[in-house]
Amino acid sequence: MMEHSETRSQGSGETTVNLTVNGEPCQLTLPPNVVLLDALRDRLGLTGTKKGCDHGQCGACTVHIDGQAVNSCLRLAVMCEGRHITTVEGLASDVGLHPVQQAFLEHDAYQCGFCTPGQMMSAAALLEDSRIADDDAAVREAMSGNLCRCGAYKNILSAIQDARRHVSPQRTEGESP
Amino acid sequence: METQTRVIGHRTPRVDGEYKLTGKADYTVDWQAEAMLYGYPVPASIAHGNLVALHLEEALAMPGVVEIFYDGNFPELSRSPNSMAHQDQVSEVRLPFEDSRIHYAGQYVALVVAESFEQARAAAQAVRAEYRQDAGAIGSLLDSEADGQPLEAKRQVRGDADGAFEQAPVKLDQTYSIAAESHMQMEPHATLAEWRDNRLIVHESTQGVIYQQKAMARVFGLAEEDVEVISHYIGSGFGNKLFMWPHAVATVAAARELGRPVKTVLPRQQDMTCGGNRPASRQRLRLAADEQGKLLSIHHDSATETSLVHTFVDAIGSVSPSLYACDNVAISQHLLEVNHGTPCPMRGPGETSGIFALECAMDELAIALNMDPLELRRRHDSRDDPAKGLPWSSKHLDACYDSAARRFGWARRDPVVGSMTEGDEILGWGMATSSWFAGRQPCAARVELRADGSIMAACGTQDIGTGTYTVIAQTVAELTGVAIEHIEVRLGESSLPAGPLSGGSMATATTLPAVAKAVRAAIDELKEVATAENGAFAGADPETLTLEDGALLDEQGKRASFSEILTDHKLGSVNGDGDTAPGDERKQYSFRSFGAHFVEVRWDPGISRIRVARVVSSFDIGRAINPATARNQVEGSIVMGIGMGLLEKLEYDPRDARLINNNYSDYIVTCHADMPEIDVELLDNPDYAFNEFGARGVGEIGLTGVAPAIANAVHHATGKRIRDLPITIDKLLAD
Numbered sequence: 074m075m076e077h078s079e080t081r082s083q084g085s086g087e088t089t090v091n092l093t094v095n096g097e098p099c100q101l102t103l104p105p106n107v108v109l110l111d112a113l114r115d116r117l118g119l120t121g122t123k124k125g126c127d128h129g130q131c132g133a134c135t136v137h138i139d140g141q142a143v144n145s146c147l148r149l150a151v152m153c154e155g156r157h158i159t160t161v162e163g164l165a166s167d168v169g170l171h172p173v174q175q176a177f178l179e180h181d182a183y184q185c186g187f188c189t190p191g192q193m194m195s196a197a198a199l200l201e202d203s204r205i206a207d208d209d210a211a212v213r214e215a216m217s218g219n220l221c222r223c224g225a226y227k228n229i230l231s232a233i234q235d236a237r238r239h240v241s242p243q244r245t246e247g248e249s250p
Numbered sequence: 251m252e253t254q255t256r257v258i259g260h261r262t263p264r265v266d267g268e269y270k271l272t273g274k275a276d277y278t279v280d281w282q283a284e285a286m287l288y289g290y291p292v293p294a295s296i297a298h299g300n301l302v303a304l305h306l307e308e309a310l311a312m313p314g315v316v317e318i319f320y321d322g323n324f325p326e327l328s329r330s331p332n333s334m335a336h337q338d339q340v341s342e343v344r345l346p347f348e349d350s351r352i353h354y355a356g357q358y359v360a361l362v363v364a365e366s367f368e369q370a371r372a373a374a375q376a377v378r379a380e381y382r383q384d385a386g387a388i389g390s391l392l393d394s395e396a397d398g399q400p401l402e403a404k405r406q407v408r409g410d411a412d413g414a415f416e417q418a419p420v421k422l423d424q425t426y427s428i429a430a431e432s433h434m435q436m437e438p439h440a441t442l443a444e445w446r447d448n449r450l451i452v453h454e455s456t457q458g459v460i461y462q463q464k465a466m467a468r469v470f471g472l473a474e475e476d477v478e479v480i481s482h483y484i485g486s487g488f489g490n491k492l493f494m495w496p497h498a499v500a501t502v503a504a505a506r507e508l509g510r511p512v513k514t515v516l517p518r519q520q521d522m523t524c525g526g527n528r529p530a531s532r533q534r535l536r537l538a539a540d541e542q543g544k545l546l547s548i549h550h551d552s553a554t555e556t557s558l559v560h561t562f563v564d565a566i567g568s569v570s571p572s573l574y575a576c577d578n579v580a581i582s583q584h585l586l587e588v589n590h591g592t593p594c595p596m597r598g599p600g601e602t603s604g605i606f607a608l609e610c611a612m613d614e615l616a617i618a619l620n621m622d623p624l625e626l627r628r629r630h631d632s633r634d635d636p637a638k639g640l641p642w643s644s645k646h647l648d649a650c651y652d653s654a655a656r657r658f659g660w661a662r663r664d665p666v667v668g669s670m671t672e673g674d675e676i677l678g679w680g681m682a683t684s685s686w687f688a689g690r691q692p693c694a695a696r697v698e699l700r701a702d703g704s705i706m707a708a709c710g711t712q713d714i715g716t717g718t719y720t721v722i723a724q725t726v727a728e729l730t731g732v733a734i735e736h737i738e739v740r741l742g743e744s745s746l747p748a749g750p751l752s753g754g755s756m757a758t759a760t761t762l763p764a765v766a767k768a769v770r771a772a773i774d775e776l777k778e779v780a781t782a783e784n785g786a787f788a789g790a791d792p793e794t795l796t797l798e799d800g801a802l803l804d805e806q807g808k809r810a811s812f813s814e815i816l817t818d819h820k821l822g823s824v825n826g827d828g829d830t831a832p833g834d835e836r837k838q839y840s841f842r843s844f845g846a847h848f849v850e851v852r853w854d855p856g857i858s859r860i861r862v863a864r865v866v867s868s869f870d871i872g873r874a875i876n877p878a879t880a881r882n883q884v885e886g887s888i889v890m891g892i893g894m895g896l897l898e899k900l901e902y903d904p905r906d907a908r909l910i911n912n913n914y915s916d917y918i919v920t921c922h923a924d925m926p927e928i929d930v931e932l933l934d935n936p937d938y939a940f941n942e943f944g945a946r947g948v949g950e951i952g953l954t955g956v957a958p959a960i961a962n963a964v965h966h967a968t969g970k971r972i973r974d975l976p977i978t979i980d981k982l983l984a985d
Contacts, residue, residue: 106368115367120280121273123485125436126518130914133436161273174271178263181878184886185715186270187277187436187485216922220914222434223486223715224889225882226925 088151094119095163105151110134112150113160121161121190125220132219135191136160142198144218161190164197172239173197173232180232184223192219196233203242209234257728258943259934261878265734266483266719275483278440278455279515286442287316289501289514290370292360292377293523294352297589297907298387301350301359305378309362312376314369317508320360321347325503330468330494338464339493341526342592344559345469346496346503352381353558354590355908356523361500363512371517387589389902390555391530392427397553398586401563406571408637409578414547418538422615426535426607428957428975429899430555431528432912433596434919437485438521441498442513443505450477450506454498455484457491458751460710463744465494466502479744484714484752488890489595490526491714492753497525522912527900528596529555529564533607543619545630547578550608556585557592564593565600569685569954570608571637572842574630579637589907590900595753597890598686598950602957606894609682609958610973613965622665623962624655627683635840643839643939647683650846650868653931655681658848658866667969675852677863678967684845684869684955688937688946689756692831693764694747697726697772698823703800703813705732707768708740709761711749716949717879718757724875725762725943729769731799747827755843755947758875762943763830771826773797776812779819786810786818839939843946845869847888849959850926853967858982860967862892862926862960869930872937872946884930884952891956893920896976 089102094117101116110127113119113136122145125133129147136145137159164171173196176182183189199205199215212233213226221229269275294301306318317323324347330340346358360377364370388394415421442453450472456462459479467474484491497514505512516525536549550570556562567581596602616623631648634641655661663679664670670677695709707726713719723737740746750760777792779785780802787795787804795802801811816824835841850864865888874880897918901910911917930952936944957975964982965971972981 104366104368106372111367114280115282118282119273120277123277123436124279124515125438125485126914128518128913128915131436131518161271165272170268170271177271178267181264181882183267183270183715184717184879184882185436185484185486186266186275189270190273193271213922213925220436220919220921222436222488222890222919223882224886224920226889226920226922227885227928228882230922230925 090151090154092153093157095159101150103150105149107150108146109148109150109153110145113145119160119162123187123190125188132195133188133191135194135219137194137198142195161194164193171197172236176232176236180228180235182228182232183225188219188221192221192229195219196236200233200237200240201243207237255728257724258875259873262720262724262734262876264717264720264879265723265739266713277437277483277485278442278453278481279437281442281453283442283444283511286511286513287363287365287508288367288370289504289512290362290374291358291497291500291514291520292362292374293356293520294359295355295379296352296381296383297355299352299381299383301352301379302382303380304360309373309376312369312373314365315362315373316365317363317504318360318377319347319500319504321350325507327469327499327503328471330465336464337461338468339461340465341493341495341594342560346500356520356591358496358500361504363504363508387907389588389590389904389907390430391532391553391586391588392429393904394586396586397584399584401583401585404563404565404567404581404583406579406581408571411547411549411578411580414578415536415538415549418546419541420539420618422537422611422618424535424611424614424973426533426610426973428531428603428606430530431596431894431898432522432900432917433488433490433526434917435486435488435490438516438518439491439495439497439525440515441501442511443502444511445506448476450502452477452479452498452502454479454481455487455491456481457484457487457712457714457753458493459712459742459744460748461751462494469499470502477744480742481712482742484712486715488597489599489753492595492751495525518914519912522917523909524591526594527591529562529593531564531566531603533566535607535611537611537615539615539619543621543626543629545574545576548576549580550604551582553584553586555588555593557590558587560592562593564603566604569601569604572635573608573683573685575632575636576630590902590909598953601686602954605685605954606958606975609955610961613680613962614971624651624660624681638840640838640840643841644872644935644937645844646870646933646935647844649933650844650870654846654848654866654868657929660848667966674856675854676967678851678853678963678965680959680962680966681846681848682955682959682962684847684951686755686843686951686954688759688841688843688940689754690832690941691750691756691760693749693760695749695761695764695768695828696747697765697768697826699772699776699812700823701813701816701821703811704736704738705730706738706740707765708746709749709765710744710746711757711761712742712752714752716752716757716883717876718752718761720879721758721875722761722765725765726769729766730797755949755951758945758947759941762875762945763941764828766942767828767830768826771828772824775824775826776815777802779821779824780810780815786815835939841940841946843869843871843951845951845955847955847959849963851960851963851967858979860896860964860977860979860982862896864927866929868933869951870933870935871948871951872940873934873944874932874948875943875945877932880932880948881930883948885928887950887952888928888956889920891953892924894975895957895960899976
């Protein structure tokens with residue numbers, strides 16, 4: 074059938090999970106088959122994170138879990154007990170846009186904008202990851218889980234390399250995320 | 251008429267940028283309504299036959315399931331008349347659940363509606379269907395010997411092509427094919443339908459709020475003003491969101507029957523299966539030339555696909571009579587009904603496929619003539635449109651050839667196949683001409699100059715990511731001198747003055763003249779206020795006043811801002827309406843954009859790996875209103891063209907016509923790691939015969955010509971002439 078890769082679950086019963094989302098503690102009571110992406114979008118109203126494929130293939134749903142870029146469509150919400158989750162809504166701070174957001178604006182690193190939250194979350198994570206080299210080829214490779222059908226890749230790359238000036242790598246060689 | 255501009259023609263950050271970058275932009279999939287239900291379609295698992303029985307008991311008993319709609323439990327509706335002229339064109343004229351006939355795999359056999367997304371999905375997967383399968387399902391034109399029905403309307407003849415071909419000393423006769431492609435826009439098709447007091451509010455991810463409004467009104471028997479279609483942000487659509495699809499009809503009907511809002515977001519698998527595709531094509535090209543390389547005839551005979559529920563004709567031969575000077579041309583097209591989801595326009599529809607065949611054939615002809623392929627094209631660059639006998643309004647294709655060839659280094663090309671190497675890799679250099687028509691549509695717009703010093707411009711078109719919000723804001727800023735940040739642009743609502751589809755690369759040339767007319771009408775209104783009794787310019791002739799930097803100015807240098815004038819008169823705003831349509835210019839000129847792509851591929855003969863390494867292109871697109879967004883359009887098109895050339899193919903199982911690769915892993919699109927060096931130049935030759943801003947549109951032209959330039963480069967590197975897209979490694983390995 075066309076939906077062969079999706080699990081069948083009726084989700085009887087609900088489970089409570091405690092998360093910190095964009096710095097705010099929150100408690101959700103939900104069926105165990107709710108994926109993190111749908112919990113963020115449908116139950117917390119954080120619709121900045123997008124669903125492009127629901128299969129971990131396009132990267133539009135990328136969020137940070139404890140600082141690591143993750144496809145939120147591949148995590149059940151109940152697997153995230155105690156985790157710190159950052160979405161695009163939490164990327165900017167009181168002082169303004171995150172350097173990646175600012176660079177995306179200046180470099181026109183998007184068109185329709187639908188993949189953009191995922192692109193930026195991946196970019197923000199990779200800039201802090203010293204294990205990823207700073208040359209263009211390494212950045213392209215590291216970003217290849219984020220598809221952009223509008224094809225704004227050239228500008229996305231230049232935005233990431235520009236934003237690099239304002240972000241210092243934190244994760245060091247050999248350290249496990 | 252060359253005018254100095256301050257905002258138009260200058261790089262301007264997108265006015266909607268911050269919304270998109272902070273997650274605030276409200277795409278259709280993001281909307282929620284109170285007491286909203288979730289729809290999830292059930293797709294047919296056969297491609298050809300009948301639905302015999304649906305077993306719903308298990309699904310209906312599952313938690314949260316509210317209703318299941320199907321043939322037998324669905325309201326009687328009317329088909330849309332499906333008229334472009336009346337703007338009620340749809341993607342499939344067949345309504346959902348109209349009967350038990352199955353025309354393609356994935357066709358909806360039911361719509362499950364439940365309280366949550368998870369519940370709707372689980373129940374949809376629990377629906378059991380029984381089918382009677384018919385033999386003879388056709389998955390692809392390319393699996394069929396037959397070409398289908400001839401299309402008389404697509405036949406074009408100039409001169410005596412048959413006679414010229416017969417007599418010519420140099421001839422080429424080859425057949426080219428292109429696999430069906432998927433749009434793969436990132437936001438899937440989505441509908442949120444809500445009925446309020448017999449009025450219908452539809453959030454739809456659409457390239458045409460007005461078209462969807464009218465089509466919905468016809469299907470549900472409503473007055474147009476009782477249908478509101480909203481699409482503020484669209485996660486793109488490359489033609490497959492132009493016209494209404496059955497999921498929208500099913501969702502709206504479900505919301506009406508249940509008395510609650512319903513949202514259906516197509517899962518990616520269904521979006522790819524039944525949300526539109528570029529039809530596969532087979533094209534026979536015959537070219538004839540004399541020994542000096544003069545093109546004597548062009549025959550372009552093609553076949554494309556449509557589905558059994560809708561007639562879609564991809565106008566594949568439409569550019570061939572116009573691209574090159576040639577006295578004898580014959581164009582024909584056939585249409586084959588196949589058992590897969592209905593095709594629809596996909597970026598650069600028709601011409602992108604047609605140019606692939608024509609530009610590969612030109613390369614093959616150049617080789618047969620022992621002539622440089624660029625030189626062959628230069629010799630046939632025409633000052634007039636050979637199809638219409640009218641002069642081109644503004645054509646600088648020669649400058650595109652010159653500039654792109656120089657930047658690419660074409661003069662250093664050694665034409666001997668496989669002769670250019672670097673390390674273990676063989677370089678291939680190929681080129682192709684690029685072209686897309688320039689069109690305009692009727693359009694209305696409204697502009698308000700407000701007492702707080704801000705300006706609002708509104709138009710019932712939409713921004714699919716091309717930058718329509720921004721170019722409209724630039725236009726208002728240019729004409730009023732008011733800073734961009736004080737200009738609000740409202741789009742994506744069918745209740746706004748009727749604007750165009752975001753399609754055919756026509757939105758910019760269509761909307762800006764209407765917005766400009768509305769701005770001028772609002773300024774005239776302001777002058778009337780200002781020159782009335784007690785006005786800042788009481789008694790003055792309005793003709794003597796000008797608007798600069800948001801202020802009216804008389805000949806003596808007296809100034810008053812529009813904000814002061816409106817405040818003094820206790821007016822909230824003055825308004826202007828603008829209505830524009832194409833005029834008589836089409837009797838004087840033919841309008842078309844042109845360009846040239848030069849491509850370098852690198853081939854590792856050891857493992858037969860082929861990669862696009864470099865693309866250098868120049869385009870003659872009139873004026874780029876915003877060079878940043880215009881360049882982005884062209885670069886993005888080149889990225890899509892690399893997919894067309896090397897990666898993309900919808901694979902239908904030849905045994906049962908089911909789509910095999912309906913996901914982002916098995917249908918491969920270009921990703922970051924595939925990116926070559928891209929060097930795009932936009933020539934700046936405003937086409938003022940076309941409209942006052944000189945813009946011809948830029949959304950599609952960049953895709954045309956990429957795939958043939960790649961195919962020609964692949965031949966130069968490998969000696970293999972692959973006439974079947976995509977050019978995958980297996981074709982390069984075959985003997």
